[in-house]
Amino acid sequence: MSNDALTHPTGAQAATHALLEAATTARYAPSIHNTQPWRWRLIGNVLDLHLERHRVLTVTDPDARLATLSCGAALHHARMALAAQGWRATVVRQPDVTDANHLAQLHIEGRAPADQPSALHLRTIPLRHTDRRPVTGEPVGPQQLQAITAAIEAENTWLHTLRPDQVLQLASAADHAQRTEAQEFAWRDELAYWTGGTRAAGTGIPDAAIPDRATRTTVPGRDFGHHGDLPISAAHDKAAVFALLHGHTDEPRDWLRAGEALSAGWLTAVEHGVSVLPHSAPIEVISTRQAMRAILASTGYPYLMLRLGTIDPADAGPPHAPRLPADQIIEQS
Numbered sequence: 001m002s003n004d005a006l007t008h009p010t011g012a013q014a015a016t017h018a019l020l021e022a023a024t025t026a027r028y029a030p031s032i033h034n035t036q037p038w039r040w041r042l043i044g045n046v047l048d049l050h051l052e053r054h055r056v057l058t059v060t061d062p063d064a065r066l067a068t069l070s071c072g073a074a075l076h077h078a079r080m081a082l083a084a085q086g087w088r089a090t091v092v093r094q095p096d097v098t099d100a101n102h103l104a105q106l107h108i109e110g111r112a113p114a115d116q117p118s119a120l121h122l123r124t125i126p127l128r129h130t131d132r133r134p135v136t137g138e139p140v141g142p143q144q145l146q147a148i149t150a151a152i153e154a155e156n157t158w159l160h161t162l163r164p165d166q167v168l169q170l171a172s173a174a175d176h177a178q179r180t181e182a183q184e185f186a187w188r189d190e191l192a193y194w195t196g197g198t199r200a201a202g203t204g205i206p207d208a209a210i211p212d213r214a215t216r217t218t219v220p221g222r223d224f225g226h227h228g229d230l231p232i233s234a235a236h237d238k239a240a241v242f243a244l245l246h247g248h249t250d251e252p253r254d255w256l257r258a259g260e261a262l263s264a265g266w267l268t269a270v271e272h273g274v275s276v277l278p279h280s281a282p283i284e285v286i287s288t289r290q291a292m293r294a295i296l297a298s299t300g301y302p303y304l305m306l307r308l309g310t311i312d313p314a315d316a317g318p319p320h321a322p323r324l325p326a327d328q329i330i331e332q333s
Contacts, residue, residue, distance in 0.1 A: 015045040015108045018087050022078040022106070023047060023330045027323045028125045029077045029263060031070035032061060032280060033194040034205050034321040038071045040330045045108040049075055051101040052329075055203065059190045060181070060284055065255045068103065069303060072259020075104050076155070077125055079260075080267075083118035086111055094253055103256055121267045128266055129320045131275050132222070132230065134215050135237035135309025144272045145241065148308070151268035152245065157254075157261035158300065160244040166295050167242050170279075170305060171219045173288040177281040178223050180288075188225060195224050202324040209318050219307065222281060230318050241308040242279075244292060250301035258303035269308065275317075279305035 023040040031037060037055040041048040049071060056067045075091070082089045088109045096102040149159045162170060181187045199206040210228025215221050217237045245262060247254045266276045282288040282305055292302035311317075 012044060015087070016042065018082060018085055019045065019047040019106065019108065020330065020332070021085070022081040024326045025081040025122070025125060026074040026077040027326065027329065028128070029070065029074035030128070030130065030266065030278070031073070032057060032066040033191075034199075034203055035067065035070070035194060036203055036324050036329065037064075037067040038074045038329060041333070042330060043333045047078070047106040048095075048102065049078075049104040049106070051103055053101065057190055057194070059184065059187045065252075065303075066280055066283065068252050068255040069259040069262065071103050072256040072261075073263040073266075074259075075106075075256065076260040076263035078106060080118045080121040080125070080263075082106070082108070083112075083115040084122040086114040088112035093256055100252065103252075120271060121264075124267045124270050128270050129317060130209065130277060131317045132209065132211055132215070132277060133232045133318070134217055134235045135240040135275070135307065136233065136235045137239060137310035137312055139239045140241045140274055140308045140310060144269075144274050144310075145308070147272050148265045148269050148274065152261040152265040155257060155261035155264050157245060157247050157258050157303070159265065159306075160246060160296060160300075162242045162244065162295065167218060169291065169295060170242055170282065173282040173291045174220050174279060174305075177285040177288040178220065180285050181281070182223070182225075191225055196226060196228070199322045202322045202328070205321060206319075209321055219279060219305075221277075221279075237307070237309065239309060243306045243308060244295060244302055245304040245306060246296055246300040246302050248300055254301070255303060262304065262306075265306075270311075273311050273313070275309050275311050277307040277309075279307060 019042055035055045037052050039050045039052040051071055056064050061067055090107050092105045095105045152159045194204040196207055207228035209230055210224050211230050211232045212227050245258055269276050282292050
């Protein structure tokens with residue numbers, strides 16, 4: 001299909017359908033506390049991505065940096081869906097300087113050969129999930145780490161693998177961040193609202209994905225304020241690799257690109273038999289975020305900490321978190 005073909009009713013309908021499918025696929029993207037803070041608006045062959053403010057964690061994430069990063073992951077999912085199905089699309093990030101919630105615009109230009117790496121990512125998207133259990137497999141190998149790093153760098157973001165002494169710094173920062181946040185009544189109320197139970201509304205983290213006891217890990221996992229239903233062993237994640245997702249500047253556009261990089265790296269990780277667990281607590285508190293920046297010798301800005309570990313192919317892992325129906329996140333005009 002040429003660009004001119006998009007003006008034909010059949011071609012225009014196909015482009016609109018492709019964008020609708022892309023936005024639907026993007027529902028699987030990871031997000032802070034599974035808030036799914038995105039809203040799509042579809043008009044013809046243009047798909048706009050907006051930050052949905054009522055699903056932003058106002059206490060945990062007052063600057064919406066983690067919500068914007070989450071939206072970036074959804075944007076990358078949508079990009080992969082289009083490329084996998086043979087559509088050529090342009091992406092404009094922050095298309096409206098007067099609207100901070102208007103994060104990106106996807107515009108279909110025409111047909112293109114189906115991109116095979118994107119097709120692999122598209123198959124991986126529904127399989128990707130967050131596993132909070134301790135890492136018990138073999139350490140991540142250099143080729144696996146190289147593939148994940150390359151995927152992240154292709155999205156103009158960087159990955160720094162922590163040395164053992166830096167992992168201890170991360171552990172201290174994560175513990176301090178969680179203790180600091182837990183002192184706030186509003187933070188505890190917000191956490192309780194978005195976690196626990198069965199999550200019939202389609203957002204949040206259900207008890208089925210929350211460990212049934214505290215994990216024995218060097219870097220403490222998220223303390224949800226209660227135990228869930230996810231069975232875990234008494235193993236220690238000594239084989240885990242910790243890495244810092246970072247960039248050169250620290251603006252909303254960077255957070256969006258970091259989310260795209262997170263998606264690219266996470267999908268690549270799953271395809272190479274590696275699990276990814278994001279650690280956002282050290283980013284949520286200003287003092288610990290500065291400590292994470294010190295790990296980078298103050299040459300960059302931290303966006304998210306990641307725990308990497310190998311996956312047992314025979315282990316299906318915990319259930320996936322729920323997702324909102326497409327008609328609640330996609331508007332069509």
